[in-house]
Amino acid sequence: MPNLNTARYTSREEYPYLENNNNHMAHCLTEDMYKRLRARTTPSGFSIDDCIQTGVDNQGYPFIDDGCVAGDEESYDVFAELFDQVIEARHNGFKKTDKHKTDCNPDNLTGGENMDEKYVVSSLVKCSRSIRGLCLPPHCSRAERRKTEEIVREALAKVDGQLRGKYMSLRELSSVEQAKLLQEKLLFPKPTSSVMSSSNITRDWPDARGIWYNEKKNFFAWVNEEDHLQVTSKQNDGNVKEAFCRWCEGMTEIENHIKSDGWEFIWNEHLGYIVSCPSNLGTALRVEMGMKLPLLSRQPRFEMLLKKLRLQSGATDEKEGSPISVYNAGGLGYSETELVQTVIDGVEYLISMEKKLEAGDNVESEIEALKQK
The missing domain is CATH 1.10.135.10 (ATP:guanido phosphotransferase, N-terminal domain)
Incomplete structure (x- = not known):
């Protein structure tokens, strides 16, 4: 056209x-x-x-x-x-002729169950999904956004067992309810980033946006925030395997309900799951660990070290000395279990480095050796 x-x-x-x-x-x-x-x-x-x-x-x-x-x-x-x-x-040289791969079997993981809680304080697995046949948030109309909410809300209402939850529309939440949910990190605020506003994602806020969460509040979903749907499984400890198992179970059920209603998530064999931002293509998965690394994180080549481990970092909040978040760098070309395993292995390595610094060892030579690989 x-x-x-x-x-x-x-x-x-x-x-x-x-x-x-x-x-x-x-x-x-x-x-x-x-x-x-x-x-x-x-x-x-x-x-x-x-x-x-x-x-x-x-x-x-x-x-x-x-x-x-x-x-x-x-x-x-x-x-x-x-x-x-x-x-x-x-995505590390991923070419137009390459194909994405998938593997959501937690049995293929090694470790990730008993990570040292002195250093790992939380685990989180979350993904983004889009509904085929509807425009993505940068371009959807009001009617399409409302249709997305309707489709997702109906699917989430069918989730059963320990993952059964309830849906809450942002438009209907009081300021007191919003403040409480924000404190619990179950609610997303209106994005203030100019990157989001320039992408047209924040139009008509808060129309057709909402949240859904289970009774234990360890499995929840955001509707029409940055993507059609974002689903999160979290742990207040280092058991990332348990978080991943819950995520696998919940996503399988949600996708089955979406399909039973005549819809499907957008996926193809080249790019995997299709979402608004190219950085989230593939698995559209983020595996994140909250970590305390007061010595290692102050090392001048800490970010380089993370990059070699195929990880990224960010502060979990703004308080001095608070944990940092460590998570996978991209998900295109790697399966779900490969990404989780990358984070498990990387976090274990970071813990070992922090322990060496606590013992007074110099880790510069080890960082340099990793850099050369």
Whole structure:
């Protein structure tokens, strides 16, 4: 479908300034590519300018990874010339001819059950999913967003046993209820990031957004936050295998209910589960451990060490000396169990390094040796 707006100005006149933008889109997009893609839209009307706007607007960020979003399943095909390059750069050389793989069998894991609670304070496994046939949050209409909520809400209402939960609409929650749920980390606030607003994800807030959680509050779902659905299993200890087992059980049931109602999650053999942000393609899975590493985290090459272990980090809250979150870096090209195992192995290695620092050992040579691998 041609983009009729292209007739008013030339591609050169419309091409964005990207010299100071530090993201994969800005590094991959060229004026010639923009000229070719500008005349196209997806069947639902998503354009290349819609795709890149967040990466254009947020040039001040040190690095926001992708710099582009998909508005629907077809975006990754219509704008493949750009997305293929962004995906290859973001996901360790994953090429357009590569295929994703999946494995959700917890029996294939080694360890992850008795991690040292002196260093590991929490475990979390969460994923994002999209409903086929509906536009993604950067591009969906109000009616589509409400339809997404209806589909997901009906599926979640059928979840039974220990995972049985209740749904709460953000629009209907009082300020007191919201404050309590935010404190319990069961509720998501309206995103304030300009990256999210430039992606058009926060339109019509809080219309058709909601949360669902079970009685133990260790299995919960967010509806129409950044993606159609985000499902989380958590532990207040280091037993990430238990969190993963619960996640596998719950996701299997939710997906079965989605299918029984005539819908399905968007998946293909190349990109795995399709979501708005290219960084979350593949498993769309994040395996996160809350860790106390006061000595190791202050090492000048800590981030490099994490990168070699295929991990990332971030503060779990803003208090001085609080735990840091350590989680997998990307999920495309790796199965679910491979990602969980990567985090288990990486966390065990970080614990061993922290113990060496506690004993007064110098770990610089070990970090340097890992760097050389």
